[in-house]
Amino acid sequence: MKSKWLYLLVCCSLLGMLLAPGTYEKAEAAPPGISTNAVGASLVDVASGRVLYSVKGDTPMRIASLTKIMTAIIAIEEGNLDDMVTVSRNAAGKEGSSIYLKLGEKMRLHDMLYGLMLRSGNDAATAIAEHIGGSVDGFVYLMNEKAKMLGMDHSHFTNPSGLDEGEGHRSSPNDMAKLTAYALKNSVFQEIVSTKLKKVPNPNEAWDYSWLNKNKMLSLFEGADGVKTGYTKLAKRCLVSSATRGGQQLVVVTLNDGDDWADHGRLLQYGFTYFPLKTVVKKGDPIEGTNFVAGNTFMYPLAEGETEKLTFRTTLTDPLSTNYRLAERGTVQFSLGGKPIQSIPLYEKGSPLLEKPSQSSFSFQPSQPYKEKWYTQYGFAIRALIEHLFSISGSPWAD
Incomplete structure (x- = not known):
């Protein structure tokens, strides 16, 4: 009988060490699966x-x-x-x-x-x-x-x-x-x-x-x-x-x-x-690493955790090109998980092409990792493990 209790105690202790509050951080939460009746x-x-x-x-x-x-x-x-x-x-x-x-x-x-x-x-x-x-x-x-x-x-x-x-x-x-x-x-x-x-x-x-x-x-x-x-x-x-x-x-x-x-x-x-629509950058926001601002507001549907996967790359416009004469100073290419999703023009701050530019600044600073309560994420797993232990060792509550 003691061996059954000892086996159960060791397993639960190990599980508790792995899942103790504060030891698990979730960087992102993928949307749950969904299915339909459609072909x-x-x-x-x-x-x-x-x-x-x-x-x-x-x-x-x-x-x-x-x-x-x-x-x-x-x-x-x-x-x-x-x-x-x-x-x-x-x-x-x-x-x-x-x-x-x-x-x-x-x-x-x-x-x-x-x-x-x-x-x-x-x-x-x-x-x-x-x-x-x-x-x-x-x-x-x-x-x-x-x-x-x-x-x-x-x-x-x-x-x-x-x-x-x-x-x-x-x-x-x-x-x-x-x-x-x-x-x-x-x-x-x-x-x-x-x-x-x-x-x-x-x-x-x-x-x-x-x-x-x-x-x-x-x-x-x-x-x-x-x-x-x-x-x-x-x-x-x-x-x-x-x-x-x-x-x-x-x-x-x-x-x-x-x-x-x-x-x-x-x-x-x-x-x-x-997948709520989120503002990635607003028209008039300064673009990190340049002296220019975003020419358009860019919004994109993003799941939780995907903001950290956003990257951007800027390309400056040739001063001798027609686009430069039309006030474009470059472009900024946004990518999600390495896949390009949108490109918007860059203008000088105060350009007449900017209507009511916002004053907020733009940078891709990763937010703090999402901490999820261990018992919310793993409650059912713990219960299933305990029930499994009981099934192989007998119920301690009855002995």
Whole structure:
């Protein structure tokens, strides 16, 4: 019996020596793991484009009506929102989700975009494509050119609606997140996708069109402000959502996810909780090691402990260059864990290019290592060890 107690005492003493308060310092706390029901998923910070979470992020998959994000942003950028779009026979007869446009009907492009994004009208997608591209094929060409411009290397579009037509229409979770982050920086796009209910004049009836947004995230998650639902029999449930809190906007993409509403809420909360947007440097802040100041404010989503991994490198501008004549005195390149993440210009203090420069100074001084209470971090481990000891030596409480 004494040997059992002695064995237990020695093990607990050793554990106590290893984990005694004040002996353990945690330099960083990595965000906990998280999973979804999606086949493919991506969580991205809009301002920086940083991918915060990804599963099969670069795998091309069917995206259903998420395609209409590309259709909308091209129409906004390339078209005149006040143009009247005429509905062709091809558009009026398009299968799938519809806003029930009639052959020959005319509708303002801006209004039709609401039908496209709120109700996922395939008839609207076709009418818009024919109006902007001259034909569906012409518009598809624009879609793929836009994808190349944005660096969507795992995407190929064959139609403006997302219907399962052919085998080549694909995109990846990371590509769709990249596209959405780009589109959300357009105020017209942002206004459309954040609208819960839109009424539009209806030339065919005595009442207006009334379109309720299919995106339930606008009501389910505080701060939600977009973006698009999607479904086909082959693609299954697809969803892109966005939300803004504290000046930070995040985008979530899930492809083939049977529980997407819940998963999006969890992923958005995960991003806001563990990757808050932090100010790395403010416009006008002096840059250590130079006589110059930052030309722009730089903010970046950083997990706990990542600040210590930030580094920067300055490069001075050639005095004979055009940039120097335009007041740029150099650049500062920021890196995280050795990977470049942002470059901003350097100006002389008092330069007219600086508007209301802040007075705070900038330097990357590591903060004190985070001290975590040993019993918080290891409480369950200690309990498990004790239970294991009891299981092999018998319970001392019963003897």
